[in-house]
Each structure stands twice: as structure tokens, then as C-alpha cells.
């Protein structure tokens with residue numbers, strides 16, 4: 001049976017994703033100013049407050065004309081010049097000639113076409129055009145062509161990009177209703193793990209430097225959330241308990257790395273259980289990332305969920321992409337799926353028949369859909385990811401996967 005050493009069954013990755021969706025609740029809604037709304041999840045539909053464009057907009061600098069009156073090389077009187085943002089004087093009889101018009105100006109109702117300046121020869125207040133014929137509404141972006149007043153133009157629950165802010169601004173939203181971003185605390189663990197700035201000469205032979213803290217903190221910065229705290233903890237239950245309790249006040253999710261396997265010095269699960277936490281899942285049939293666990297508390301208002309990533313840096317990297325990002329998306333009701341894409345293997349791959357394998361790969365050639373495995377030296381080897389473009393998902397199966405087979409690929413941040 002596919003179990004952890006403590007006898008619990010390992011859950012499939014897909015099952016764990018559905019458990020996340022069933023167990024965690026989405027964050028509340030708040031109002032954010034337009035300029036602070038970038039990358040947040042929109043929680044309201046945005047409607048056009050008037051027709052878009054609101055008037056027949058000239059799309060070229062040139063001359064506004066009534067198309068039915070058009071004759072090539074005929075001299076037309078230029079009645080006035082119309083810059084964007086202005087109206088022609090009411091005293092001008094527009095049907096007695098054409099007007100010079102700027103891109104972005106509202107074309108008066110008398111006219112239904114704009115001839116670009118490049119097709120015109122101007123002589124004082126007279127103009128002739130060289131084009132053979134013109135068509136109604138040429139070079140005019142017609143009123144309501146983009147949206148009619150009241151029409152929904154951005155649906156709710158999408159992640160806001162700069163162009164969404166442009167759309168919202170154009171219909172008069174100086175602020176938006178968005179999902180509150182989760183505040184995240186990160187803890188790495190381990191007495192052997194020293195600060196990255198420890199000098200080589202000072203580092204003990206049995207010590208290593210902290211690779212996970214900068215990696216996880218920067219991964220958080222790629223997501224729509226707020227890093228409220230980051231700290232390295234020794235393998236000391238009281239210190240770890242205190243730190244987790246303290247972070248509970250300022251976090252909507254706590255992420256730990258390490259100390260979650262089955263060894264004597266792996267304390268996190270027992271600490272969480274003493275604090276009233278229960279596992280949502282603990283142990284996945286994946287490699288790397290097997291010990292990954294999610295705990296939630298019987299008192300979720302006082303104690304945020306805790307996601308425990310394995311300490312091995314490649315496991316933490318993979319589990320962040322595979323598990324933490326779906327959790328962060330779910331907390332904000334961001335329905336975006338992970339950006340899996342299909343790639344083709346250029347070599348034969350031997351799957352793990354008990355655990356779905358996730359492996360670092362790099363693209364071969366320019367098409368970015370042919371991949372090569374990067375040799376794997378255990379999940380402790382972060383060095384092998386240096387040239388990785390992403391990870392592939394290798395299905396659970398006995399038979400080897402022949403070259404040319406399609407596989408799901410997830411880019412790494």
C-alpha cells in the first residue's frame with residue numbers, strides 16, 4: 001500500500017487540490033483604490049456607465065466629410081478646425097463644407113467619414129482629396145461599438161492586470177471591490193540551517209545555508225499576497241510553538257518548510273496538533289513533496305491554516321507551485337487554474353509507479369514545447385534547477401514513457 005512510514009495513506013495530488021477547495025474559506029472583500037488594485041481579485045462586475053466610445057470618435061487626423069457628397073479632387077471649404085475635447089461653434093453651417101479634425105475628436109453628426117490628412121491637398125481654407133472613393137464610417141470608431149451603457153465589461157473574480165485598471169478607469173471607477181489579499185508568514189526550520197550570509201570559513205562542516213527562506217519569500221512576492229513575516233526557527237518545540245502562535249495574529253496562512261517528516265526531530269505536526277490543529281491532508285503520493293501537509297484549526301478565527309512544505313529545497317519549490325499557489329488562489333476566490341501547458345519529451349522517461357513524479361526540465365530548441373529532463377540527484381539538490389524552465393508531471397505507471405510523448409508542464413516562477 002502507498003503509505004507514509006506512520007501508516008497513513010498517501011493522497012493523490014488531484015484529491016488534495018479538491019480537499020483545499022472544500023476546506024478553506026475565501027477571504028472577505030474590501031475597497032481598494034485603482035492604483036493599489038493591481039493583481040488583486042476583482043469581486044464586483046464592472047459595467048459601462050455610458051456608451052463606449054461615448055461619441056463617434058475620429059481615428060485619424062484629417063477631414064470630416066459627409067460620404068454621400070464625396071467627389072475626388074473637388075475643392076471643399078474647410079469650415080473650422082476641431083481638436084479633441086471640443087465641439088464646433090453652433091454658428092457654423094456644417095453642411096456647407098468639411099472640417100479639419102483631430103484623432104480623438106467627436107465627429108459632428110453632419111459627417112460620417114474622415115479622410116486622413118495624407119490624402120488631402122490644402123490651399124488656405126480649401127481642401128481637395130485624392131482618394132477615388134470613400135465609405136461611410138471610414139476612420140470613425142462608432143459610438144457604442146465597444147459597449148453599450150450598462151453592459152458588463154469586466155466579469156467578477158478575475159485577477160486584475162493593468163489593462164483591467166484602464167477599463168475600470170474609463171468607466172469612472174477610482175476604486176474597486178477586491179478580495180483581501182492573504183497575509184503570509186513563512187518559517188524555515190532546522191538546527192543545521194544557517195543564515196545565507198554565514199561566511200564559508202565560519203560554517204561548520206555539518207551545517208548548510210538557508211536556501212528555502214529567500215526562495216519562499218520571493219515566491220510569495222510573485223503572488224497576489226502579502227508577506228507579513230519570515231523567520232528561521234531552530235528544532236525546538238517551545239520556540240517553534242511561540243513563533244507560530246505569535247504569527248497567528250498577523251497571518252491568514254502560515255507556511256513552514258521542514259520538520260514535517262517522520263523523524264524524532266520533526267516537530268511541526270505534533271506542535272500543531274497540540275494547538276488544536278487537524279490535518280486536512282498529510283502525505284501526498286508525489287515525488288518530490290511527499291510529506292507536504294495542510295492543517296486547519298478548530299478555531300479558525302484565532303489560528304490560520306498552516307501549510308507544511310518539506311525541508312528539501314526542491315520539494316519545497318515543487319510543493320509551493322503545486323499546492324501553495326492553488327491555496328493562495330483559493331483564499332482569494334481566484335478561479336485561475338495553474339498554467340499547465342503541453343510539452344513533448346525528447347527522451348524516454350521512467351515513471352515512479354507509486355508516486356506521481358514532478359521533474360525539473362528545460363526546453364530544447366526554440367519552440368518551447370520540446371523538453372529534456374535535467375538529471376535528478378534527490379530533492380536536496382537545488383543546484384540542478386539552475387537551468388530549469390519548469391516541471392513536468394509524470395503519471396503513475398509501470399511502463400516507461402517513450403520519446404515524443406505529450407506531458408503536462410508547469411513553468412516555475
Ligand SMILES: Nc1nc2c(c(=O)[nH]1)N[C@H]1C(S)=C(S)[C@@H](COP(=O)(O)OP(=O)(O)OC[C@H]3O[C@@H](n4cnc5c(N)ncnc54)[C@H](O)[C@@H]3O)O[C@H]1N2
Nearest residue numbers: 005188209210211212258259260261266290310311312315
Ligand atoms: N524515514 C523517513 N524519512 C524520510 C521520509 C520518509 O518518508 N521516511 N521522507 C523523506 C522525504 S520524501 C523528504 S522530502 C524529507 C522531508 O523532511 P522534512 O520536511 O522533515 O525536512 P527536514 O528533515 O527538516 O529537512 C530535509 C532536508 O532538507 C534540508 N533543509 C531543511 N531546511 C532547509 C533550508 N531552509 N534550506 C536548505 N536546506 C534545508 C535539511 O538539512 C535536510 O537535508 O524527509 C525524508 N525523510
Ligand code: MOO
Nearest residue numbers: 288289290315379
Ligand atoms: O518528497 Mo521528498 O520531497 O520526495 O524528497
